[in-house]
Amino acid sequence: xxxxxxxxxxxxxxxxPTALADVRQRVRGVAEPIGFADQDVSNIMLAVDEAIANVIxxxxxxxxxxxxxIRIQRVSMDEAAAIQITIRDFGKQVEPDxxxxxxxxxxxxxxxxxxxxxxxxxxVVYSPADDRGMRLVMRKKYVP
Amino acid sequence: MTDLIESVSRNENHTVVRLNGEIDLHRSPExxxxxxxxxxxxxxxLIVNLSKVQYIDSSxxxxxxxxxxxxxxxxxxxxxxxxxxxxxxxxxxTRLNEFFTIVxxxxxxxxx
Numbered sequence: 001x002x003x004x005x006x007x008x009x010x011x012x013x014x015x016x017p018t019a020l021a022d023v024r025q026r027v028r029g030v031a032e033p034i035g036f037a038d039q040d041v042s043n044i045m046l047a048v049d050e051a052i053a054n055v056i057x058x059x060x061x062x063x064x065x066x067x068x069x070i071r072i073q074r075v076s077m078d079e080a081a082a083i084q085i086t087i088r089d090f091g092k093q094v095e096p097d098x099x100x101x102x103x104x105x106x107x108x109x110x111x112x113x114x115x116x117x118x119x120x121x122x123x124v125v126y127s128p129a130d131d132r133g134m135r136l137v138m139r140k141k142y143v144p
Numbered sequence: 145m146t147d148l149i150e151s152v153s154r155n156e157n158h159t160v161v162r163l164n165g166e167i168d169l170h171r172s173p174e175x176x177x178x179x180x181x182x183x184x185x186x187x188x189x190l191i192v193n194l195s196k197v198q199y200i201d202s203s204x205x206x207x208x209x210x211x212x213x214x215x216x217x218x219x220x221x222x223x224x225x226x227x228x229x230x231x232x233x234x235x236x237x238t239r240l241n242e243f244f245t246i247v248x249x250x251x252x253x254x255x256x
Contacts (some may be wrong), residue, residue, distance in 0.1 A: 018170050020170055039229065046234065050201060107209060116202060116238065135243050
């Protein structure tokens with residue numbers, strides 16, 4: 001496990017979409033000092049937003065009082081600076097191989113979150129967490 | 145009006161709605177509800193000005209896709225006006241920039 005530095009962030013939110021705006025700002029607070037360009041910061045915020053939205057909608061089946069733990073860290077990836085975000089929920093477990101983005105050839109609302117996450121981030125790993133819930137670890141490398 | 149819906153203006157052929165702020169899973173139900181209400185008025189053109197939208201996620205994009213389909217069923221058209229760089233990036237990631245009619249300003253939508 002990587003050390004949490006003073007620039008990193010750990011927070012627990014309730015399963016509630018009203019928390020998303022605050023989480024985005026916490027992501028920005030870690031990503032900007034690493035040096036990510038503004039567009040990359042926005043894309044990382046988007047990926048985190050989509051991941052938490054999926055937990056709210058699919059992991060817990062809608063807003064509720066259950067927790068979502070979020071850890072945002074500066075790490076090394078291939079000897080370069082990177083951002084790593086870990087999202088741990090306590091909802092429904094899903095086989096990681098089933099978490100795939102849908103085809104973009106079909107234009108319809110919904111189902112775009114996983115595609116966005118996998119497009120924006122360099123490394124995305126879903127795994128069942130202990131006895132319940134899922135853990136998502138995603139990383140993006142800073143390229144000057 | 146709300147924080148999200150800055151203004152709505154109508155004439156017999158078109159409706160212009162100007163949005164503002166950040167659209168995420170928290171705000172997109174409000175957006176969807178408001179735009180569906182406008183769709184139900186059956187404008188020939190629904191012109192959605194996104195120039196002041198600083199952020200949009202897939203739930204907001206999904207609302208726009210649904211509104212597009214509702215309008216099309218009724219013979220209407222949806223125009224997205226002047227999306228910011230961030231909004232454009234989300235449209236490109238989802239390849240929906242190829243699907244929507246995106247114009248630089250409201251006048252262009254009115255004269256299209």
